Amino acid sequence: MSGQVQTLTSASGLLSLLDEEERELQYYGLTQLEAVADVFWTEISDSITKIEVLYEDESFEHRKLAGLVASKIYFHLGEFDDALNFALGAGDLFRLEDTSAYVQTVVNHAIDKYVELRSDEAEVDGRLEAVVERMVERCFEAKDYGQVVGISIEARRLDILERALASGDTKSLLAYVQRDCIDLIGSVKVQRQVQELVVKVLMQLEEPDYEAICAGLSKLGSAETTAGILRHLASGDEAKVLSAYQIAFDLNGSASQEFTKGVAAALEGGEGGGAGVHQGGSASLELTKALGRICAILGGGETLRLHLEFLFRNNRTDMRILNHTCKLLDSRHSLAHSAVSLANAFMHAGTTVDSFLRDNLEWLSRASNWSKFTATAALGVIHRGHVRHGFRLLQPYLPEGASVSPYSEGGALFALGLIHAGHGTDRVVAYLRDALVQFAGAAGEVVQHGACLGLGAAALGAGGADVAQALLGVLYADSAVAGEAAALALGLALMGSNDARALDEMLAYARETEHEKIIRALAVGVGLVAFGRKQDADALVARLLQADDALLRLGAVHALAMAYCGTGDNGAIRRLLHLAVSDVKDDVRRAAVAGLGFVLLRSPEHVPRMVELLSQSFNPHVRAGAALALGIACAGSGAAAAVAILEPLARDAVDFVVEAAVIALAFVLIQQNDAYDPKVADVRRRFAALIDAKHGEGVTKFGAAVAQGIIDAGGRNVTVALASADGQLDMAACAGMLLFTQFWYWFPLAHFLALAFKPTALIAVTRDLRLPSLDAVCVARRSLFAYPPTVEAPAAAAPAKIATAVLSTTARARRGARKGEDAMDVEPAKPVESMDVDEGSDAKALLRRGRKPAESPFAVANMTRVLPYQERFVKWPAGSRYVPVKQGAVSGVLVVRDTMPGKPEEFIATSLDDDLDDDEEAPAAGADVPPPPEPFEYPFDGDRQA
Numbered sequence: 001m002s003g004q005v006q007t008l009t010s011a012s013g014l015l016s017l018l019d020e021e022e023r024e025l026q027y028y029g030l031t032q033l034e035a036v037a038d039v040f041w042t043e044i045s046d047s048i049t050k051i052e053v054l055y056e057d058e059s060f061e062h063r064k065l066a067g068l069v070a071s072k073i074y075f076h077l078g079e080f081d082d083a084l085n086f087a088l089g090a091g092d093l094f095r096l097e098d099t100s101a102y103v104q105t106v107v108n109h110a111i112d113k114y115v116e117l118r119s120d121e122a123e124v125d126g127r128l129e130a131v132v133e134r135m136v137e138r139c140f141e142a143k144d145y146g147q148v149v150g151i152s153i154e155a156r157r158l159d160i161l162e163r164a165l166a167s168g169d170t171k172s173l174l175a176y177v178q179r180d181c182i183d184l185i186g187s188v189k190v191q192r193q194v195q196e197l198v199v200k201v202l203m204q205l206e207e208p209d210y211e212a213i214c215a216g217l218s219k220l221g222s223a224e225t226t227a228g229i230l231r232h233l234a235s236g237d238e239a240k241v242l243s244a245y246q247i248a249f250d251l252n253g254s255a256s257q258e259f260t261k262g263v264a265a266a267l268e269g270g271e272g273g274g275a276g277v278h279q280g281g282s283a284s285l286e287l288t289k290a291l292g293r294i295c296a297i298l299g300g301g302e303t304l305r306l307h308l309e310f311l312f313r314n315n316r317t318d319m320r321i322l323n324h325t326c327k328l329l330d331s332r333h334s335l336a337h338s339a340v341s342l343a344n345a346f347m348h349a350g351t352t353v354d355s356f357l358r359d360n361l362e363w364l365s366r367a368s369n370w371s372k373f374t375a376t377a378a379l380g381v382i383h384r385g386h387v388r389h390g391f392r393l394l395q396p397y398l399p400e401g402a403s404v405s406p407y408s409e410g411g412a413l414f415a416l417g418l419i420h421a422g423h424g425t426d427r428v429v430a431y432l433r434d435a436l437v438q439f440a441g442a443a444g445e446v447v448q449h450g451a452c453l454g455l456g457a458a459a460l461g462a463g464g465a466d467v468a469q470a471l472l473g474v475l476y477a478d479s480a481v482a483g484e485a486a487a488l489a490l491g492l493a494l495m496g497s498n499d500a501r502a503l504d505e506m507l508a509y510a511r512e513t514e515h516e517k518i519i520r521a522l523a524v525g526v527g528l529v530a531f532g533r534k535q536d537a538d539a540l541v542a543r544l545l546q547a548d549d550a551l552l553r554l555g556a557v558h559a560l561a562m563a564y565c566g567t568g569d570n571g572a573i574r575r576l577l578h579l580a581v582s583d584v585k586d587d588v589r590r591a592a593v594a595g596l597g598f599v600l601l602r603s604p605e606h607v608p609r610m611v612e613l614l615s616q617s618f619n620p621h622v623r624a625g626a627a628l629a630l631g632i633a634c635a636g637s638g639a640a641a642a643v644a645i646l647e648p649l650a651r652d653a654v655d656f657v658v659e660a661a662v663i664a665l666a667f668v669l670i671q672q673n674d675a676y677d678p679k680v681a682d683v684r685r686r687f688a689a690l691i692d693a694k695h696g697e698g699v700t701k702f703g704a705a706v707a708q709g710i711i712d713a714g715g716r717n718v719t720v721a722l723a724s725a726d727g728q729l730d731m732a733a734c735a736g737m738l739l740f741t742q743f744w745y746w747f748p749l750a751h752f753l754a755l756a757f758k759p760t761a762l763i764a765v766t767r768d769l770r771l772p773s774l775d776a777v778c779v780a781r782r783s784l785f786a787y788p789p790t791v792e793a794p795a796a797a798a799p800a801k802i803a804t805a806v807l808s809t810t811a812r813a814r815r816g817a818r819k820g821e822d823a824m825d826v827e828p829a830k831p832v833e834s835m836d837v838d839e840g841s842d843a844k845a846l847l848r849r850g851r852k853p854a855e856s857p858f859a860v861a862n863m864t865r866v867l868p869y870q871e872r873f874v875k876w877p878a879g880s881r882y883v884p885v886k887q888g889a890v891s892g893v894l895v896v897r898d899t900m901p902g903k904p905e906e907f908i909a910t911s912l913d914d915d916l917d918d919d920e921e922a923p924a925a926g927a928d929v930p931p932p933p934e935p936f937e938y939p940f941d942g943d944r945q946a
Contacts, residue, residue, distance in 0.1 A: 010043065011036060011043045011044055014029050014032045017029030018050045018054065019050070023061065026054065026060075026062075027061075027062045027065070030051070030054070030066055030069055033051075037076075041077075045077060051070045051073070064091050065090070065093060068093045070082075071083045071084075071089075071094070075105065080105065081109075081113075083105075083109070084113060087110075087131075088110075088125065088128060096131070096134055107131070110131050111135065111151060114129065114132045114155055115151075115155045118155045118157075119156065132155070135151075136148055139151075143168065145164050145169075145173055146176065148160060149181065153177075153185065161197060162197060165197075170201065171205070174201060174212065179727055181194070182194055183567065183602075185534075186534050186567070187534065187535050188534055188535070191534075199220070202216065210233060210243060210247060211243070211247055211886070214230075214250075215254070215728075218259050223259055224266045226251075226263050227263045228266075230244050230248065230267065230291075230294055231267060234287055234290040239885075242896075245293065246895040248294045248298050249892075249895065250886075252297060252298055252300050254726075254730070256461045256731055257462040258462040260298040260299070261462065263298055267298075268291075300422070301388075301423075302769060304386075306763050306765070306893055307761075308386060311351045311352075311714055311759060314761075317347045317353070318712065319356065321347075321688075321712070322344055325339075325340060325705050325708060326360060331366045332366055333698070334368070334371045335699075336698065336702070336705075337363075337371045338370075338702070339702040342709055343709035344356045344709065345382055345754070346381065346713045347714075348714075349382065349384060350382075350759070352383050353382065354383075357378075370747075372405055372411060373408070373446070373449075373748055374411065375411065376407070376411025376412050377748055378415070379394065380414060380415030380416065380751065381418055387420055393419075397415075399413070399438075399447055406447050407446055409450065410449050410450025411450055413447065414451075414748070416454050416458075421458065421460060421732060422732045424462070428458050432455040433455060433466070435447065435448070436471070445479045448482035449484070449485040451485075452485035453488065453748075455467065455470075455493070456489025456492030459492070460493070460732055460735060461731050467493050468493060468502060472486075472505065475518070480518060483515060483517070483518040484517040484518055486521075487521035488521045488524055490502065490506065490529075491524060491528030491529055494529050495528045495735055496529070498536055502529060503530075510523070510552060510555075511549075516551065517745075519549070520745060522555065523551050523552065523558055524558055524738065524739070524742060527555060527559045527738065528735055531562040531565065531735070532562070532563065532731075534564055534567065537559050541563070550583075550587065550588055551587075554591055558591065558595070560572050561591075561599060562734070565599065566729050567602075573600070576596055576599065577596075579592040580593045580596075580614065586619065589625065592625065593629055594625045594628040594629050594632065597633040598632060598738070601632060601722050602727060607629060608642050608644075611626040611629050611645070614626040615645050620652070620654040623649060624654075624656055624657045627657065627660040627663075627664040628741060631646075631660075631663060631664025631667035632664075632667070632737060635667040635719070635722070635756075636719040636868060638676070638869070643668060646661050646664050647661075649664075655698075655700045658703060659699050662686070663703050663707050665683050665711075666683075666708070667710065669683055671716065671718075671719050671868075673783075673785075675786065676784045683711075684788075686704075691704045691705060713757055714757055716787055718758055718759050719758055720737075721758040722737055725868075730758075733755055733756040737752075737753065737756050739752035740752050740753040760891065761863065761864065762861075762874075762891055762892075762894070763862070764862045764884070765895055766905075767895075772905060772907055774861070774862050774881065774882045775859040776860040776874050776876055777857050777858075777876075778870065778873050779873050779875060780857075780873040785867050785870045787865075866890060871891055876890070883896060883899055884897075
């Protein structure tokens with residue numbers, strides 16, 4: 001009927017056309033079915049076989065159309081593999097430019113399938129590859145380079161990635177790939193290939209970004225190439241020299257100890273080239289001086305010196321909290337004594353202030369056995385980074401000359417390693433390695449225990465074959481005490497190496513020994529060795545999961561958490577969640593939940609939602625693991641969602657759940673104050689109440705005391721950070737956090753948390769590595785970033801007044817007098833609204849409305865605290881004399897350029913000096929060092945070995 005649209009109510013007539021012998025009628029039927037497939041797909045699906053027969057008939061001219069119709073039907077049926085297969089058969093009839101749900105879904109499935117096949121290195125259908133490439137071309141036409149980058153990396157198409165980087169805004173795309181993509185690649189091999197490509201493109205730019213290049217080279221382990229770039233910059237003008245210094249500071253903070261040592265060795269040996277010209281006279285002298293400073297920075301000495309000065313001069317530890325805790329906890333009990341030792345160590349971490357120990361000698365004298373070990377090792381946390389005076393500080397306790405308690409000697413060796421953690425020199429490593437041989441045997445197992453832990457800390461990630469062999473020798477002696485520490489130290493020394501031979505030896509011995517302590521330590525050790533290895537560690541994980549021994553399955557959990565640390569890998573998360581709810585061993589379940597915090601530490605916003613149900617589990621070990629996961633992932637963030645889950649756990653009926661919850665709260669709320677987050681005051685009061693509870697559990701009090709130390713760590717000037725501000729994982733910090741969680745089994749391991757403490761400071765240095773007097777500006781309220789107020793001393797209670805007896809006749813006389821006063825005329829009080837207020841005063845107007853006046857911007861001086869959440873409010877004022885070489889940075893160690901070199905400079909006076917013993921390692925020229933500690937002997941120094 002002309003002019004009217006006929007509406008179909010059934011597809012049966014069209015389907016009947018497929019039974020005709022005429023090809024034209026079949027083609028017409030397919031054309032009409034394709035048009036109505038979205039409406040009548042349920043009816044058409046009953047005859048899908050007919051359509052497939054036409055598609056498979058190679059003599060049928062329009063078989064592609066049959067494939068398209070079949071693809072749409074299978075899409076509606078939810079069979080996406082079949083839908084994709086027939087869409088590929090449809091060829092150019094499958095239009096990528098269509099924005100329908102059908103096309104978008106099939107294309108996404110095609111990309112996923114292509115990525116899966118490329119990842120498995122399997123053969124890829126040419127038709128599938130053609131569809132993906134057509135999709136990529138459409139993205140290029142739309143200039144959607146971000147999507148191209150994502151597809152090319154996942155599909156391992158480096159040719160497409162290189163083209164995308166060259167087609168768009170190369171610098172921003174390179175920054176995106178380095179910051180958000182590379183570390184999330186599941187394969188270490190592909191990750192390296194992408195990193196090599198990024199470095200290649202960076203070096204081809206007209207103005208190479210040497211900072212980004214060196215960051216990439218550090219991941220590749222290309223020490224000599226990095227040395228060549230630094231040598232080239234050091235031989236250039238002042239801007240390039242300052243850039244070299246800043247790169248050296250950044251590498252010291254993010255690269256491994258092994259890499260920075262390699263770069264310094266290449267510079268000192270004249271390797272790497274890069275200068276390209278022959279220089280002599282004063283130019284050569286300046287180059288030599290610049291290279292010397294770069295080597296000193298790479299060695300870590302300059303950064304440690306600056307951090308020590310910052311922490312010492314800004315120490316805001318509230319001693320009333322620590323002293324009150326010490327009085328409330330019964331120091332005769334080892335648990336309580338260790339709690340106070342740890343709290344003191346964390347509160348004064350890196351400050352070099354050991355006044356609490358000096359002022360509480362009676363308390364200290366009550367330490368016995370392993371409490372002595374913990375108390376002595378605390379010196380390593382307090383003086384961490386004080387490498388110039390490490391031996392002098394610990395001389396009274398080291399096992400030399402007159403022998404003291406073996407627990408003090410072992411603790412001193414552990415402390416020596418903590419002082420040099422991540423910066424162990426050959427002298428320190430050799431000294432600790434020799435101690436392993438000197439104290440071999442059952443009589444020296446306590447000293448060996450401390451020496452192993454110290455050696456692992458000092459040689460973290462840089463242990464050679466000699467260190468590994470020495471530790472294996474202690475392990476094979478089969479001493480439960482020394483062997484446990486040797487297993488942990490082996491993991492620290494070989495961290496991230498995925499050394500197959502070492503792993504085989506560790507696992508073989510784990511199956512041979514009967515000591516549970518050693519097996520558990522080996523489980524942690526293999527996890528450390530697998531750090532950052534991602535898919536390369538899957539075989540190890542599968543091998544451990546098949547073990548009947550629960551302690552080896554615990555090793556699988558640690559290997560998963562460390563191998564995929566910070567990646568947010570969905571596969572790792574699924575496996576950890578499966579173990580958390582299915583394993584029969586509580587230790588495995590607790591560690592699996594806590595491992596989620598490591599895997600998701602770069603995306604902490606997802607953790608509260610993921611562990612919310614786990615935090616309500618009937619199993620207290622799962623609840624404790626959920627608390628630790630929140631603390632690890634959300635450390636320093638002040639995340640309200642995390643606090644909302646942790647607060648009920650801090651009131652749990654099970655003591656160790658409360659312990660984990662309060663420690664996690666300290667992690668989350670570290671460096672927060674009441675003005676920024678009102679919850680902080682309640683949490684601090686909660687810590688104090690748990691310690692003050694007369695009938696409270698010892699484990700709960702231990703957790704609260706440690707939490708007090710963490711929330712005020714480093715004199716309230718450090719945060720807990722497992723990754724740098726630009727997202728780079730910190731190997732030492734991750735190791736320290738994992739070992740800290742093992743305090744569940746062994747309290748002294750809690751000291752390793754010091755490796756995760758990061759000073760939050762603005763530290764600006766000039767070309768001479770001196771501290772200029774300068775100010776940045778913070779455009780927010782000062783109270784938001786102020787230190788928490790100190791605890792006020794309780795006021796002396798006034799004597800209670802005794803009620804005076806009053807006669808009945810006197811009382812009647814007084815009531816009559818008051819009635820007479822009420823009858824007198826009294827002038828009414830002046831209402832607040834009618835008081836004189838200067839309407840031009842903004843502050844008074846705000847007060848009249850019940851609001852506080854806004855505070856004006858304030859200056860942020862050099863060498864002062866800048867909190868992570870404060871950074872976005874800190875600006876460099878226009879016209880400032882000193883300008884940072886690293887643009888946009890407002891915290892950390894920053895090299896600044898003097899824009900007014902002709903004017904006199906004003907520098908900050910420091911409390912450091914250069915007075916060294918001959919036995920100490922010589923510092924770089926002109927470097928300041930913290931003063932050595934005053935002579936001090938523990939009250940148990942006179943103890944002798946039996």
